[in-house]
Amino acid sequence: MSRPRSQAEYLARLVPPSVAGLNRRSLLAGAAGAGALLGTGLLAGCGDSDSGSGGDAKSVSVGSNQSDPKPKDVVAKVMDGFKTSSGVTVNINTVDHNTFQENINNYLQGKPDDVFTWFAGYRMRFFAAKGLAGDLSDVWGKLDGYSDAFKKASTGDDGKQYFVPASYYPWAVFYRKSVWQQRGYEVPKTLDDLNTLGAQMKKDGLNPIAFADKDGWPAMGTFDILNLRINGYQFHIDLMAGKEAWTSDKVKKVFDTWAGLLPLHQPDSLGRTWQEAAQSLQQKKSGMYLLGLFVGQQFSGADLEDLDFFTFPEIDSTIGAKALDAPIDGYMMARKPKSKDAAQKLLTYLGSKEAADITVKNDPSTLVANSGADTGAYTALQKKAAELVGSATEIAQFLDRDTRPDFASTVMIPALQQFIKDPKDIGGLLTSIENQKKSIFTS
CATH class of the missing domain: 3.40.190.10 (Periplasmic binding protein-like II)
Known part of the structure; x- marks a missing residue:
């Protein structure tokens, strides 16, 4: 789960009305400015925009904006779970929220990591429409535990999926x-x-x-x-x-x-x-x-x-x-990851019950998007939050995601x-x- 840390992040936060409203018992579930810090390597990824297949299928890189201690630790544990189940090593490139959001546009146009953290709805659609995100329709064909609302919030203007939801919070x-x-x-x-x-x-x-x-x-x-x-x-x-x-x-x-x-x-x-x-x-x-x-x-x-x-x-x-x-956070894939197979394998795992279970066990301040997760480990606060979202008649994302x-x-x-x-x-x-x-x- 993430929230911005500075005003600059707002150039990156969007969700359109077309995906913002859902019925009862369902969840709905930008571009940034200058990329000056890219030159310093602070937000330089490991991917290669000139390649898209092959590469080292034994490793995959992730650009993460989860820089606060608790979310950062949870991401690390989830990635460890993927390595254990797949044998593929994950190289996490954790970047401060401000830097990540301020430079996301140039980051994606350069050599981004294979997979990166981002947000559902229009902000996902924005980069998908620009051709700066990879098609995850094949990944969605392997996912279970997501409502149509989550899938809608992960779908681009062309009807393809470009986002894997991980968590949300009311x-x-x-x-x-x-x-x-x-x-x-x-x-x-x-x-x-x-x-x-x-x-x-x-x-x-x-x-x-x-x-x-x-x-x-x-x-x-x-x-x-x-x-x-x-x-x-x-x-x-x-x-x-x-x-x-x-x-x-x-x-x-x-x-x-x-x-x-x-x-x-x-x-x-x-x-x-x-x-x-x-x-x-x-x-x-x-x-x-x-x-x-x-x-x-x-x-x-x-x-x-x-x-x-x-x-x-x-x-x-x-x-x-x-x-x-009740905003949604999750993951996207670069337009041309250095190893598409490894990236898609990771994203399939990130959308799995197993990954959600790890999050539930380690983060009491968020709700997981996968309905198959073992929410028996939820704290009383999390259970109440899930009930609140479930009882809502309409769900918006946030001002900066709805405009x-x-x-x-x-x-x-x-x-x-x-x-x-x-x-x-x-x-x-x-x-x-x-x-x-x-x-x-x-x-």
Whole structure:
């Protein structure tokens, strides 16, 4: 599982409306900028763009953006499992999130690794359409345990598959059970309940809602859930697609509502990383935190067992509280890997029950995509997260995955940060967003 670490990643995050929505009990399941670091070899892969077959079938290279300690360790264990079962050695090229996402476009046009970590939906389709990814239709012919929704999220515009899903994670409001039991807090069912709870948490000396937006992306999750609760799933997706006006009363209501909630948010968020905000929850200094399931990476032992969550409460009773964000991560193959056979063999393994079982045993902060996995090893938190996703009526990916990468990175990141800094001029902010949207979506 992965989340970006800096604003630069947003040039690489996309998912189109056409693959974003699924029915109940199903899961839905960019290009980057300059490649200056390629010259240093920091993101230089081992593959050969001028070859595509043959090569050393006893080894395969993987470009991984899983640079945080826990995900990195899990990837290593999965690759060890592949080596044990196949005899093929995996050379992992782990690169910091920022570097990986900032240079992915040039990386894929150069000599990428045979297999690389990436994301489902449009961001996969983007590189497939550019001819920078290998066809995995043959691999999918050997896979079991995936719903049609996962396959759809792995399919390019030409109907071929280019992606193997590995994990996914819902966004929700996390809290520590012990703190809530001690204080007598109850899960809020409505926005009024949330405001009342937040006011009580303030009286009790807590930051009601942990919050961080130094890296640009966390605030997108807050916008997403408010828009989904206030205006519904379809409006949210249409807004992300450039089909609705940011100056509409519907969007203004989202920001007005958010402005009302900002006093409950941890102050000085633009100077704080998501990990630091998570630590305030871990240290019992904050009462709640809206984030993805990966927040569990900042907890361990008894603290992790103390972690729980609820879905963001209802705002409009006619819309309800069943929609949510649940992004998918996985693997792709280079256009011309040095050994196509070895690469496809690895990807088949990465999509297997065996690989999923290894992930389940070693990472309590994600959910595996393969339904055949032994989820008996899931923690209580993981089981609840899987149930949450299963009960959702609509599932979006995330703002940066549901819209154009240039719009997400160059418009929405600074706009949301400006709003957090000064929430008073909502009208002027939305006019600016709309004007930039028109320029970008008509270009």
